[in-house]
Amino acid sequence: MSSPMSYVAIMAIVTYLIRVLPLTLVRKPIKNIYIRSFLYYVPYVTLSVMTIPAILQATQSVYAGALALVVGCVLAWRGESLFKVSVSCCIVVFILELFI
Numbered sequence: 001m002s003s004p005m006s007y008v009a010i011m012a013i014v015t016y017l018i019r020v021l022p023l024t025l026v027r028k029p030i031k032n033i034y035i036r037s038f039l040y041y042v043p044y045v046t047l048s049v050m051t052i053p054a055i056l057q058a059t060q061s062v063y064a065g066a067l068a069l070v071v072g073c074v075l076a077w078r079g080e081s082l083f084k085v086s087v088s089c090c091i092v093v094f095i096l097e098l099f100i
Helices: 004-025 033-057 062-077 082-099
Strands: none
Touching: 033 062, 062 082
């Protein structure tokens, strides 16, 4: 059971079951407010879990990435445009890595 094809087959079966079982087991609309709330936030959490480590590791210094993340979050919270947020984060990283 150490061949690569067996690992691929197991991954394919698990992926298939994860996607098909909810479709076959849950036929009615989900009315539970807690489950609906959980399912509503799953895409945002997944995106955050994939993006935040990449932001912190993309720079030479973790501190530069962390400060750029904080600046980006603050500007986005204030409703600034995506262009302004990304340029501000790039400037923060450039200045911090210039001096660190």
